Amino acid sequence: MAAPADHTQTPAERLTGRAIAATWLLWLVGGLYIAGPVIGWLLAALVFVELYLGRKSLALIPITVWIWLAAMAAMLVILWVGHSNFSLGTGQTIKSSIGWAKGWALIALFPLAGAVLDIRLSVIVRAVCRLGMWTLIILPLFLAAPSIGLPETLWVSPLRVVGGPGPEYFATILYTIEPGTGTPRWQFFAPWSPAAGMVAVIYLFIAAQEKSRSWRLVGIAGFLAIALLSQSRLALVAIAIVAPIVWAAARVDRGWLWWLGAAAVLVIGLFGFELVAFIEQLAADFSSARADSSRVRAALGRIALERWENEAFWFGHGVVENGPHLVEYMPIGSHHSWYGLLFVKGLLGALALAVPLFLTLGRLALTARAGAVQCTGFALILVLVLYSFGENLEILAYLFWPALLLIGKALAAPPSGDMATTQ
Numbered sequence: 001m002a003a004p005a006d007h008t009q010t011p012a013e014r015l016t017g018r019a020i021a022a023t024w025l026l027w028l029v030g031g032l033y034i035a036g037p038v039i040g041w042l043l044a045a046l047v048f049v050e051l052y053l054g055r056k057s058l059a060l061i062p063i064t065v066w067i068w069l070a071a072m073a074a075m076l077v078i079l080w081v082g083h084s085n086f087s088l089g090t091g092q093t094i095k096s097s098i099g100w101a102k103g104w105a106l107i108a109l110f111p112l113a114g115a116v117l118d119i120r121l122s123v124i125v126r127a128v129c130r131l132g133m134w135t136l137i138i139l140p141l142f143l144a145a146p147s148i149g150l151p152e153t154l155w156v157s158p159l160r161v162v163g164g165p166g167p168e169y170f171a172t173i174l175y176t177i178e179p180g181t182g183t184p185r186w187q188f189f190a191p192w193s194p195a196a197g198m199v200a201v202i203y204l205f206i207a208a209q210e211k212s213r214s215w216r217l218v219g220i221a222g223f224l225a226i227a228l229l230s231q232s233r234l235a236l237v238a239i240a241i242v243a244p245i246v247w248a249a250a251r252v253d254r255g256w257l258w259w260l261g262a263a264a265v266l267v268i269g270l271f272g273f274e275l276v277a278f279i280e281q282l283a284a285d286f287s288s289a290r291a292d293s294s295r296v297r298a299a300l301g302r303i304a305l306e307r308w309e310n311e312a313f314w315f316g317h318g319v320v321e322n323g324p325h326l327v328e329y330m331p332i333g334s335h336h337s338w339y340g341l342l343f344v345k346g347l348l349g350a351l352a353l354a355v356p357l358f359l360t361l362g363r364l365a366l367t368a369r370a371g372a373v374q375c376t377g378f379a380l381i382l383v384l385v386l387y388s389f390g391e392n393l394e395i396l397a398y399l400f401w402p403a404l405l406l407i408g409k410a411l412a413a414p415p416s417g418d419m420a421t422t423q
Contacts, residue, residue, distance in 0.1 A: 012046055012117040015039060020127035020402055024134050027189035030157020030170035036398025037102040043113035043405075056116050062411045064360055065108075065115050071352040072108035076100050078345045078352065082318030096319060098163070103394035110401050114408025121209060121373050121409065124402055128206045129215040132222025135188070139225060145174040146184040152176055165395060168192065186229045195396055197232025198387050200224070201239055202403045205246075205379040209372055234390045238383055246379040249368035296330060299323075304332050304339040308346065316346035337388040353388075361385055364410055377410020 009017065019026075019039050026032045050056035079100055083093045113119070144150075153173045160170040168191040175184045176193070190196035200223040207219025227235040303323055308316065320331045320340075332343050341350040364378035380403040384393060397404070 009123060010118045012043060012113065012119050013123045015042065016119055016402070016405065017123045017127040020124065021130045021134075023131050023189055024138065028172055030155075030159045030172060032189060033102075033164050033169040033398050034159060034162060036401050037106060040106040040109045040113075040397075040401060041101075043117065044109040047113055047116045050116060060116050060412060061112065062115055064356065064363055064411050065111050065408055067359060068108040068111055068356045071356045072104045074352045075104045075345065075349060078315055078349050079318060082312065082315040082345060085312070085315055086318050088318050092319065095163075099165075102164075103397055106397040106401060107394060107404060110397075110404030111408030111411065114405035114410075115412035119405060119409065121376065121406065122211070124406060125206055125210045125219075126215065128203050128402065129210050129212075129219030131203065132207055132219035133215075135222035135226060136218065139222075142174055142186050142188070142229070146177075150174055166191075185231050186226075188226050188230070190230075190396075190399060193230040194232045194234060195391060195399065197227050197230040197235030198238075198383070198391055198396065199399050200226035200230065201235050201242070201383055202380060202400050204239070205242070205383065206376065206402065206406065209376050234387065238386050241386065242379055242382050245382060246368065246375060249365055249378055250375045251369065297336070300330060300332060301336055301339045304336075304343040307332065308342040312343075312346055314346045314348055316342065316344045316349055318344065320344055336390065337393045340392045353393075357381075357385060357388070360407065360411065364407070367410070367413070371413065373406065373413045374410045377407045377413075381407050 016039070019035060023032065026035050047056070051058065076097065079096055080093060083089075083096065088096075152175055153171050155172055156167050157170040157172070160167060164170065171191075173187060175186050177183070178185050185193050186196070187193040188196045190199055204220055204223040204227065207216060207223060210216035210219055227239065300323060311317065320343075323330055323332045331340075337353065338350055341353060345352070361378075361381050364374060364381050367374040368378040369375070384400075384403065384407075387393065
């Protein structure tokens with residue numbers, strides 16, 4: 001179970017591997033929200049150094065990554081126009097621009113680093129599995145905390161002075177109590193429980209690529225535990241949806257899969273009405289499982305759409321606003337990347353995410369069968385697409401950045417070839 005020796009790793013590999021493995025330590029000191037952007041910009045600096053010294057070529061950067069860079073740069077311009085339209089002032093514009101550098105910018109910088117820098121899949125996978133191991137080791141503390149009287153929040157880090165969306169990004173939280181049921185719920189190193197479920201799903205698919213059976217089982221067990229204990233409905237749905245799609249995409253050139261698909265189409269044709277009724281019942285059960293949360297999410301979406309269409313169609317409102325008492329004063333458009341983008345950055349902002357996101361999804365779907373990197377990249381972009389309808393992606397980029405690295409690596413990998421070349 002020994003990891004590759006440090007002297008065999010590139011500087012980029014050492015930075016990423018150690019940062020992932022140190023996740024729990026960073027959580028303890030409230031440094032995760034700071035570490036993600038710092039790593040992203042450091043890796044971008046390494047890219048520019050490599051290009052400047054001629055050790056890497058611009059030809060290594062895939063067209064899809066260029067589109068990501070252009071789209072996220074457009075997000076900044078759209079932000080400035082929105083601020084100007086609503087006369088939000090220089091101070092607020094600077095603050096929001098810094099927020100862009102810690103959010104949307106990372107969604108382009110990490111794929112750039114993954115495409116250009118020498119960061120092996122095996123290094124990231126082993127670091128993720130190590131994180132899963134530490135998760136299993138400290139898991140009993142989280143489970144026992146509500147019973148033995150430990151406080152929900154241990155402390156809020158003084159690092160909060162650097163600025164951020166809220167104290168929860170810098171807090172060391174052991175558990176929370178669900179208002180409706182009074183039962184404990186865990187968010188681990190994420191700012192809230194559904195975000196923990198999202199990161200768990202992402203890391204679970206990365207850990208599944210580990211070649212060592214013992215490390216693979218440890219990694220999968222650790223993140224499956226987070227997905228279950230976060231009590232995130234979307235995490236379980238994501239695993240159930242993404243896993244079979246990726247499995248099929250990686251084997252799309254095999255004849256027996258098409259016969260299996262034909263049989264599935266026949267079953268759907270014969271029992272279509274029953275299947276529709278079953279799906280509708282599942283959707284109803286999904287919403288009723290946490291009815292208050294579903295109600296708030298739906299109301300936030302309606303408010304975001306109405307105000308976007310009537311007040312700021314093209315460039316949005318420029319900043320996030322808290323909603324009324326009906327939605328418990330939560331930010332308008334939160335819990336949904338598309339509603340949030342329409343409200344804050346208008347139609348142009350939504351297009352700036354949609355174009356590269358779905359181009360990447362299509363590209364990696366076509367190459368998923370080529371090797372481990374491409375298959376993993378497809379799984380991860382599929383998770384991000386799914387979660388764009390349940391979370392604000394940019395605000396959580398500081399947590400799921402390893403997925404962005406691997407997506408960039410997958411985009412740069414050859415569309416066909418043996419798996420050994422992608423490790």
